[in-house]
Amino acid sequence: MIRKVSQHVNQNEGLIFEKSSPGKKAYRLPPLDVPEIDPGKLLGEHAREDLGLMPEISEIEIIRHFTRLSTWNYAIDLGMYPLGSCTMKYNARVNEFVARLEGLGNAHPYQPEKISQGALAILKLLSECLCEITGMETITLQPAAGAHGEFTGILLIRAYHESKGNPRRKIIIPDSAHGTNPATAAICGYEIINLKSNSEGMVDVSLLAQLVDDTVAGMMLTNPSTIGVFEKDIHRIADLLHDKGAMLYMDGANMNALVGKTRPGDFGVDVMHLNLHKTFSTPHGGGGPGSGPVACKKVFDSFLPTPVLTTRPDGKLGFEYNRPQSIGRVRAFYGNFGMFVRALAYIFANGPDGLRQTTEDAVLNANYIRKKLEGAYELPYKTGSMHEVVFSDRLQTQNGVKTGDIAKRLIDYGFHPYTTSFPLIVPGALMIEPTESESKEELDLFIDAMKSIAREAQEDPQLVVSAPHNTRVARLDETTAARKPTLRWRPEQSEARRPAAVVKPELVETR
Numbered sequence: 001m002i003r004k005v006s007q008h009v010n011q012n013e014g015l016i017f018e019k020s021s022p023g024k025k026a027y028r029l030p031p032l033d034v035p036e037i038d039p040g041k042l043l044g045e046h047a048r049e050d051l052g053l054m055p056e057i058s059e060i061e062i063i064r065h066f067t068r069l070s071t072w073n074y075a076i077d078l079g080m081y082p083l084g085s086c087t088m089k090y091n092a093r094v095n096e097f098v099a100r101l102e103g104l105g106n107a108h109p110y111q112p113e114k115i116s117q118g119a120l121a122i123l124k125l126l127s128e129c130l131c132e133i134t135g136m137e138t139i140t141l142q143p144a145a146g147a148h149g150e151f152t153g154i155l156l157i158r159a160y161h162e163s164k165g166n167p168r169r170k171i172i173i174p175d176s177a178h179g180t181n182p183a184t185a186a187i188c189g190y191e192i193i194n195l196k197s198n199s200e201g202m203v204d205v206s207l208l209a210q211l212v213d214d215t216v217a218g219m220m221l222t223n224p225s226t227i228g229v230f231e232k233d234i235h236r237i238a239d240l241l242h243d244k245g246a247m248l249y250m251d252g253a254n255m256n257a258l259v260g261k262t263r264p265g266d267f268g269v270d271v272m273h274l275n276l277h278k279t280f281s282t283p284h285g286g287g288g289p290g291s292g293p294v295a296c297k298k299v300f301d302s303f304l305p306t307p308v309l310t311t312r313p314d315g316k317l318g319f320e321y322n323r324p325q326s327i328g329r330v331r332a333f334y335g336n337f338g339m340f341v342r343a344l345a346y347i348f349a350n351g352p353d354g355l356r357q358t359t360e361d362a363v364l365n366a367n368y369i370r371k372k373l374e375g376a377y378e379l380p381y382k383t384g385s386m387h388e389v390v391f392s393d394r395l396q397t398q399n400g401v402k403t404g405d406i407a408k409r410l411i412d413y414g415f416h417p418y419t420t421s422f423p424l425i426v427p428g429a430l431m432i433e434p435t436e437s438e439s440k441e442e443l444d445l446f447i448d449a450m451k452s453i454a455r456e457a458q459e460d461p462q463l464v465v466s467a468p469h470n471t472r473v474a475r476l477d478e479t480t481a482a483r484k485p486t487l488r489w490r491p492e493q494s495e496a497r498r499p500a501a502v503v504k505p506e507l508v509e510t511r
């Protein structure tokens with residue numbers, strides 16, 4: 001069975017984006033019951049005579065407009081969202097409920113410690129849980145995203161080496177790393193040594209041995225790597241680094257493959273970040289809130305960002321600011337508190353067994369897809385997959401169909417695309433991460449869609465390279481959309497209120 005998006009698009013059947021017409025209102029105010037004031041007196045020259053071109057629209061029109069727009073989008077609530085490396089899992093509604101509880105949702109960062117003990121206890125409990133899950137000894141919850149966690153972690157490593165008298169110069173990064181890793185190392189002032197992966201997509205240990213010396217501050221390793229492969233020589237990698245006084249940083253964004261099964265702290269990692277918005281259940285994407293706690297070994301404790309959560313002699317929790325060796329603040333206040341609540345709710349709701357089961361299901365789902373799609377798509381690395389599987393478009397490019405085309409066609413079948421063209425070590429990559437959230441039924445629909453597209457690529461490649469066909473808009477200029485986003489309604493730059501119809505091709509609205 002194949003699910004197809006049924007939304008009918010007819011660009012000529014035009015209701016247009018601009019709906020304003022003079023005199024309409026979406027509100028009704030009671031009569032003024034206080035003395036009227038002269039805005040000029042209150043605001044001087046800043047007082048405005050008129051509001052300029054504001055949309056004038058009725059309540060039902062504005063509700064329909066936004067409700068209709070919301071149905072043009074794809075969401076995890078509509079179906080599978082297999083965007084590899086992003087861990088787009090379902091986020092239980094109960095976590096949202098807990099994060100919005102009055103005492104938590106309304107807590108203010110300037111609230112005195114005395115009346116913040118509950119909120120602080122959440123930070124403490126979450127810190128303990130995350131240290132337990134990662135096998136680490138100390139943690140900061142401050143960083144606001146994964147990449148920000150990397151930045152914080154590498155600054156910690158730098159501060160550690162500096163305290164020994166030499167920050168060192170280089171960071172080693174495998175070619176299978178997430179793009180944020182080299183960016184992080186560069187912004188922290190390091191020279192980047194690129195390490196080529198071996199034929200299994202893993203770190204080439206003998207090559208690494210030649211590269212590590214006492215000018216190397218550390219290595220940044222994504223484990224499982226971006227091709228979804230676990231580094232089987234991780235102990236040897238850690239030993240090689242430690243022998244030369246270098247540190248092992250782990251990009252822990254892929255912890256959805258490890259939680260409850262193995263702990264980075266136990267296999268030699270010194271510093272790592274977690275992506276709470278990936279592994280620990282916060283809705284993300286579209287620039288929503290992130291959280292990238294950094295967990296590390298005890299030697300990094302004195303360098304952690306301030307303020308640091310501490311237990312006072314009377315047993316009360318509070319923040320300690322006086323930490324002379326600290327790298328300083330990396331974010332205002334204490335981090336994204338709502339996400340800490342969600343993460344803790346997620347951890348407690350699952351418990352140790354539930355978290356382990358989650359990991360096993362995520363890995364099983366990825367391997368189910370791998371098994372079913374092997375043959376239809378080329379598998380560049382035969383090494384066992386963890387939580388995600390990476391195919392390439394090599395079989396399809398023979399007919400002129402590329403990974404981006406297959407992804408666009410997938411939209412017609414009612415799925416969010418997988419990650420395209422990443423990781424870079426796989427030319428034409430299709431990176432698929434189903435997460436534990438999906439049932440066998442949904443996975444089968446996805447597999448059917450992918451097989452069907454593989455068939456189309458052979459029999460009717462034009463159909464695939466011109467996809468999507470069933471969406472409101474087709475192939476947009478993604479670069480300009482990212483570089484110069486249009487994020488809000490703007491009136492036309494003309495004196496007169498323009499006629500009702502201003503049709504921008506990308507904003508044509510149909511019913």
Ligand SMILES: *Cc1c(COP(=O)(O)O)cnc(C)c1O
Binds near residue numbers: 178251290291292
């Ligand atoms: C998502 C991801 C990051 C970056 O995380 P952000 O929160 O987007 O900054 C880094 N590394 C890997 C492997 C990732 O998957």
